[in-house]
Every structure is written in structure tokens, then in C-alpha cells.
Amino acid sequence: MADADEKLRVEFNQWAADGRGEEMESHHLCIAQPMFQRMALAPGERVLDLGCGTGWATRLAAHSVEGGPGMAVGQDISEEMIARARAASVDIENVLFSTGAADEIPWREDYFHKIFSIESFYYYADQQAVLRELLRVLAPGGQLFILINLYTENPYSLRWVKELNVPVHARSEKEYVKMLSEIGFVDAVSERIPDPTPTPETYSGKWFANAEELRDFKRIGALLLVARKPPEK
Numbered sequence: 001m002a003d004a005d006e007k008l009r010v011e012f013n014q015w016a017a018d019g020r021g022e023e024m025e026s027h028h029l030c031i032a033q034p035m036f037q038r039m040a041l042a043p044g045e046r047v048l049d050l051g052c053g054t055g056w057a058t059r060l061a062a063h064s065v066e067g068g069p070g071m072a073v074g075q076d077i078s079e080e081m082i083a084r085a086r087a088a089s090v091d092i093e094n095v096l097f098s099t100g101a102a103d104e105i106p107w108r109e110d111y112f113h114k115i116f117s118i119e120s121f122y123y124y125a126d127q128q129a130v131l132r133e134l135l136r137v138l139a140p141g142g143q144l145f146i147l148i149n150l151y152t153e154n155p156y157s158l159r160w161v162k163e164l165n166v167p168v169h170a171r172s173e174k175e176y177v178k179m180l181s182e183i184g185f186v187d188a189v190s191e192r193i194p195d196p197t198p199t200p201e202t203y204s205g206k207w208f209a210n211a212e213e214l215r216d217f218k219r220i221g222a223l224l225l226v227a228r229k230p231p232e233k
């Protein structure tokens with residue numbers, strides 16, 4: 001495994017051991033819900049959750065595609081995250097998890113009808129290589145949904161860049177849309193997804209100076225990137 005991936009694996013194994021995998025559900029659910037609405041998952045579809053962590057969103061997707069061949073696959077570079085994802089999913093028949101880096105997805109080409117990734121894409125050392133791999137495994141006409149909080153138009157998120165223990169990409173909305181088109185996706189668009197949850201009157205965490213900043217961060221919102229693999233001619 002390349003050095004960058006090995007760093008990510010070690011870092012996120014530690015996050016998993018510290019219980020941060022499970023915590024992410026409560027942080028990301030409110031921005032994931034609007035993404036799921038736009039995805040409109042249907043029974044029988046095959047869906048991939050890339051950088052799935054402990055798999056809460058993979059399980060939600062599995063429920064939505066239940067019926068016939070419908071299944072959800074979660075992949076993550078951290079084997080500790082995947083161990084937790086599997087343990088939490090034993091009662092769900094149409095969900096599967098695999099450990100591995102995002103630029104190597106162990107599925108045949110044209111397999112998934114839809115792919116999503118929540119708060120993970122900016123960690124990938126070679127984002128273009130990952131997009132090429134996603135284009136390979138996506139079915140013709142299939143859709144990709146990438147949801148991220150870290151991008152240049154949200155200045156608060158840029159504070160994370162030097163605080164995180166692993167390198168991350170800070171790119172603009174325009175750069176991402178251009179990258180998707182350059183790789184071969186079509187109909188690439190971006191949208192802001194504000195976090196509508198109420199903000200407490202006082203804030204005592206490390207990322208914001210006060211509650212007003214946190215409110216502003218949520219108002220600016222996450223970035224949702226949506227694109228499609230060209231349909232078969």
C-alpha cells in the first residue's frame with residue numbers, strides 16, 4: 001500500500017478505536033438525508049458507499065434498495081472501521097463490506113447503479129485515480145454523489161487542513177466540477193447542502209470561536225457533487 005494510504009489506514013483505525021466512527025452518524029445524517037432524497041434509491045439497485053466508516057449510511061442505503069438483486073456495498077481503507085461496520089450489520093442480508101483503498105474497488109466494471117461518498121473524498125491522495133475507478137465500476141447512465149464539508153468556499157472548514165493528522169485536499173466547487181468532467185463524467189453539477197439542525201447558544205469545542213461561527217458554517221453548508229457515467233450508445 002502506498003505511503004499516503006498507509007497513513008490514512010493507521011489514522012482511521014485510531015478514529016475507529018476511539019469510537020469516532022459511530023459518532024459520525026449524528027454529525028453527518030442531517031446532510032446525508034438531502035443527498036439520499038436526490039439519489040432516489042429504488043428496490044433492486046446496487047449501490048456503493050465509498051469511505052463508509054462504520055457503515056450507518058450503507059445500512060440506510062441497503063434498506064432502500066431491498067428487493068430482488070438490490071444490495072449495498074461499503075468500502076473503507078480502515079479495517080477497524082470495516083470490522084465495526086460488519087458487526088453492526090449482521091442482521092441485514094443485502095449489505096457487504098470490503099476493506100481497501102478507494103482507487104481499487106474489487107468489483108467488475110459497470111456494476112453499481114449508484115455510488116455515494118460522505119465526508120471522505122478530500123482524504124484521497126489521488127482523487128483523479130479514484131474518479132477513474134468509480135467511472136469503471138459505475139453502470140452506464142449510473143450516478144455518483146460526493147458529499148464533503150471541506151472545500152474552499154466554506155472558510156471554516158479550511159481550519160481543519162493543518163489540524164488533521166493526515167493530508168487533505170482543499171479545492172473549490174468549480175475545480176471539483178471540472179475534475180469530474182475531465183475524467184469523463186457527464187452532467188456534473190454542484191449544490192450546497194446547509195445543515196438545518198439548531199445550534200446551541202454557546203459553543204465550547206475546538207473548531208469555532210463561538211456559536212455564531214458554527215451557525216455560519218452550517219448555513220454555508222456541505223458541498224454535494226453529482227455526476228453521471230455516460231449512457232451506452
Ligand SMILES: C[S@@+](CC[C@H](N)C(=O)[O-])C[C@H]1O[C@@H](n2cnc3c(N)ncnc32)[C@H](O)[C@@H]1O
Nearest residue numbers: 012024051052053076077078101102118120123
Ligand atoms: C470522516 S470519515 C466518514 C465516514 C463515513 N462516510 C461517515 O460519514 O460516517 C472518513 C472515512 O473515509 C475513509 N477513508 C479515508 N481515506 C480513504 C481511502 N483512500 N480509501 C478508502 N477509504 C478512505 C476513512 O477510513 C474514514 O472511515
